[in-house]
Amino acid sequence: MELVLCKWALAFLLSCWLIVAVVLSVEGLHGNSKVRGVNLGGWLVVEGWIKPSLFDGIPNGDMLDGTQVQFKSVTLQKYVCAENGGGMNVTVDRDIPSSWETIRLWRVSELEFQLRTSKGQFLTCDGDGCSVSATAVSPSSTETFYIERNNDGRVHIKLETGTYLQASKDNQLTADYSGTPGWNDNAATFEMIIIANNLHGDFQLANGHGHDKAKEVLKKHRNSFITVEDFQFLYRHGINAVRIPVGWWIAFDHNPPPPFIGGSLEALDNAFSWAQAYDIKCIIDLHAAPGSQNGMEHSASRDGTTGWPTSPDYISQSLDVIEFLASRYAKHPALLGIELLNEPSAADVPLDVLVSYYKRGYEIVRKHSTTAYVVVCQRIGNADPFELYQANIGSVNMVVDLHYYNLFDTFFVNMSTMDNIQYIYENREAQLQSLNSANGPLVFIGEWVNEWNVTSGSQRDYQDFGRAQLEVYNAASFGWAYWTLKNDRQHWDFEWNTRNNYLQLGHSPDPKIWTGLTLLGVASSCILLQYIL
Incomplete structure (x- = not known):
């Protein structure tokens, strides 16, 4: 009788093992059950903070597109x-x-600029003697001004004709100063105060350097920043996937719209070849969409504004990019999935607009592949990830991408080492458990980093923080990806962290091994039970 019961127990556990192995495994991965990935950030989509030297040598480099200035x-x-x-x-x-006095620069050349107001109009002047207004919807020659600088922050602003703008006695800005103004007490002289110069993306790089120089800089960067040796390094450290940010202009690679520079498609092709050689899978991530989906430099925003959700053309162009990527890579053995959009802004992108886009993007990917994972990113800001679980975007191999940072919010500023670790276990883990148990997409921690606001953290502190994150994020049903492989800031740099033992990866839990050990334990118990009885 005991032998029969043991046989039933083994049969039951075998069934459980099959269920668990399927549920906790990601199709197409080898060596691990779920994604243990790294982002190739700053490579095919530029972020100046990741590699600041890309912007070296730009004339008037503190006056790039999107720089916010005030004139006094x-x-x-x-x-x-x-x-x-x-x-x-x-x-x-x-x-x-305040905001009405703050102007965003659109750079035309080293000395020529168009000046955009907080509501989006451009300063305009019809010619000599005019009063300047902020009424132009789009810029052209009458909205283009020359800005001359001296070394103490003072500027002159003039028209193409050579006439300078001045502050009139009745407090108007007029184009009627003739001659050459001096730099002291002169009505045509202004102090230029730079309020923010925090956009250093593809648009700023290309428009700042100019096409020829930017092409040279980006070609060198794309050929050297990520190489086949990096994939070998990732393979040796148990990484089985890379998430690769791309910009929308990759679909027009041979002749991208100005000022963007071609060449990223060739680099992406290389990444797929290297990945295949080392049994690593690729997730292509549309990181920068036309018009910008969040106003940040990593979305290639020109001036910090978010135009993507306001234009059907931008959304349609984004879908065309997904079509291009899916048709090109769907049959490639290294493709794991396509992420339809990175970090749409909750403040600027309405949920209904985003869900509609995601549903259409899902159908496009499914047209080319029945198995590729379709990844949809949570809105950043004040948004609940459950909103995407309730949206019914797609039914096969769907993934929701969450980005977990103990940064970018005043909430984390005064946290100690233990506060941060406790937050991971209490808040992050609870949300992951809730999402894992929901009847819907898989969960992907598509970006996280072993960095925080603790300014005096020791190596042991970083190890403990990283261990807590890995322990919790390993439970995500799809897996995780570190941001990013290489970075000018050490603790954001995956390679530096692992080489210097600040991040201890350990081994990913494999449900097949775990359930196999369980079965072995039950079998041993059955044998022992028979012996005793």
Whole structure:
């Protein structure tokens, strides 16, 4: 009788093993049951903070596209103001600057700029003698100004004709100063205060260097930043997947729209070949969409604004890029999945617009592949990831991507080492368990990093923090991917962290091994039971 019971127990556990092995495995991966990945950030989509040297040598490098400036008249001691944020005449009458007094630069050349207001209009002037207004919807020659600088932050602004703008006595900005103004107390002289110069993406690099120089810089970068040796390194450290950010212009690689530079498609092809050689899978991630989905440099935003959700053309172009990528790589043995959009902004991208895009993108990928994973990214900001579980985007090999950082929020500023670790176990783990048990897509921690706001962390502190993250994120039903392989900032650099023992990867739990050991234990118990009885 005992032998019969043991046979039933073994049969039951074998069934459980088959179920667990299927549920906790990602199709197409070898060596591990789930994704243990690394992002190739800063390679095919530029982020200046990852490799600042890419921007070396740009003339007026602190006046790239999107730089926010304010102009203060040295004679009136008042700020230039686009009333109501745009749509009216420009005055020089504000004592304290705010958003109406803040201008975003659109760079035309080293010295030529178009000036955009907080509501999106451009400063415009019809010619000599005009009063400047902020009424142009799109810029052309009448919205282009030359900015001359000296070494102490003062500037002159002039038209193509050579006439300078000045602050008139009745607080207007007019184009009627003739001659050459001096740099002291002169109505045509302004202090230029740079408020923010934090956009260093593909647009800023290409437009700042100019096409020929940018092509040279990016070719060298793409050929050297990520190489076949990096894939060998990842393989040796148990990494089985890479998430590769790409920009929308990759679909027009031989002749991309200005100012973007071709060549990223060849680099992506190389990555797939290297991945195949080392049994590593690729997730292609549309990181930068037309018009920008979040206003950040990694979405190739020109000036920090988010235009993607406001234009059907931008969304349609994005779907065309997904079509291009799916048709090109769907049959490649190294493809694991395609991520339809990275980090759409919760503040700017309505959920219904995003879900509609995701559903259409899912169908495009399915047209080319029945097995490739379709990854949809959670909105960043104030958004609940459950909103994507309730959206019914697709039914086969669907993944929701969450990005977990103990950064970028004042909530984390004063946390100690133990506070951060406790947050991982109490908050992150609880959310993962809830999502894992939901009837819907798999869970992917597509970006995380072994960095925090703890300024005095020791190596042991970093090891403990990394261990906590790995322990929790290993439970994600699809897996995780570290941000990023290489980085100018050491603790963001996966290679540096692993080589210097700040991040201890250990081994990924394999459900097949775990259930196999369980079966072995039950079998041993059955044998022991028979012996005793």
